[in-house]
Amino acid sequence: MNTKNLKQIEEELFNLMQSEISERKFLVDSFVHEHPSEVGEILFTRVKEESFVQNLFFFPVIFQQVLPHIDNEFYISALIEIVKHKKIDPRIRLQTTRLLGWKKQESKEAIPYLLPFVDGKSDLNQITAIALAEIGYEKFDELMPTLLIALEKGLTYLTRMNAARMLREDKTHLPKVLPHLIEALEKDNDFRFRQKIARYFGEINEPSTKKALIKANKSDKHPIVRSVAKTSLDDLDKL
């Protein structure tokens, strides 16, 4: 690919992105799908620029339509370049961190750039801890406090569910985690999250979780949580 062509592609990409911002036509992804390598190279270069990363208008299009289609060669590198920026908007950092987490071990080079954002109580801190757990950061103990905050106070039910999923996967910490999961089953305001915990408890043969399931089956305000709790109690009886 010569420079001229790359320049033309860049021009066309940015024109499409500009028009996408004003009228949602979902044309950018088709263009990127046709030029995954060239657009990957362009994006990888541009995300290093502070001014580019600060442009909040572009980022919904980049997340939805550009990043999913660029070549592997550039994908994680571009995400890492984005999180490297110190003054980046927290919304962009949050979304980028989530994408890195989804790639699991393939994102391990991002760990040093994510670690500074674990401590704290914000949504970003929680998403970062979840992403690091997904990536397989070996010092899981360091993530625990933030994951427990995410479990209790995550802004969305998905954040709380993801925290629960990560905490549950690490069997060594289960005794410490169980009281928090029990509390979530009793108190969380989202029935989808509560039903999921009730389902998890069907796989854990523990007196404390069984007691929580009996309570949920009897008095949870949502019928699905009561229904799943009943199934989990039946499952425990079969163990």
Place this chain on the structure above:
Amino acid sequence: MAKNKKKKMTVSPDFTLNDDFEPFNESDSIFGRIKWDKELKSYKKFMYDKVTEILDEDQAGYSQIDHALAIASWTVHDYFRNAFSWDKLGQSPANIMPRAEPEKYKVNEKNIERITKTIKAVTKSFGADLVGIAPYNPNWVYTEDRMGTPIEMTEGITAVIAIGTIMDIDAISTTPSMTQGFASGMGYSMMAFIASSLAEFIRLLGYNAVPTGNDTGLSIPIAIEAGLGQVGRNGLLTTKDHGARVRLCKVFTDIPLQFDEKVDFGLTDYCRRCKRCAEACENEAISFDNEPSFKIQSKSNTKGIYRWAVNVDKCYDFWVDNGGECSTCIAVCPYNLRDGKMYMDPADYWEKRISEQ
């Protein structure tokens, strides 16, 4: 010396099949296995078993009204017994006037394009939103039906007309509520109406037509080969414009037709980098693996196909506890969100519908 290049494995629209691939036996589907597979957790557990204990008038989406809506929406599918008949329906019991029996309609090189477009137009006139035509591929025809009866496709079938109907966006957004079940049920009833009407249209031109819903063959690969979309991480046909919010049926036929091109809008790479459906799934039935593979997650997965296999046992377990289907993986998919919304409170759904009256 030329390097021995490793063949690139693709999920869709071109399928990568392993040596252990064999056409699916429908009795291995979850709805077959609940009747015979004693190892299945949901053996002999049916989707509506828990409905009476679930119904709760204080909980939007789980009231008797919601359940009635969901069940009633299936009526045409469930009670129009001839909808999926393999034979010409013939004389209507409701009409005493005998039908005319014209000669076979001639299709040749000159009019094949026109008749193909006519068939598509007719399909849409009957209510379809999406239509594509694929060459007949026996790989996707079940070896046996749910009851264990062998399936032998009508001789001479050359094409499959894949049909998609878009499901109600508001109802789907109330997932996993019973209100959402209306969207699925309507989709199934539409299937019965469209497939049967189209089949009868083709038969009246003098050709064979086999209208099918979920029976007889795998609708998803057929729809992919007919150019309607690709398969996603959630195991569903995903269209570029409406995500997986489509219900599928198909008509096998021997009328000469032109075939559609398959489409590739980059869904596989998208799913490699997106795990929204896996995160949101109510019972973690969707794979979190980065890469597709030949791994199966359930006896109800067709073996030997490269993709993200869904653990349909877990999916169905939730349906039983939910008193009906779930569309969470459909609702959260970014391709659905292009013209939809992720979540709507069932109470708001009803307010919206009632206020429109």
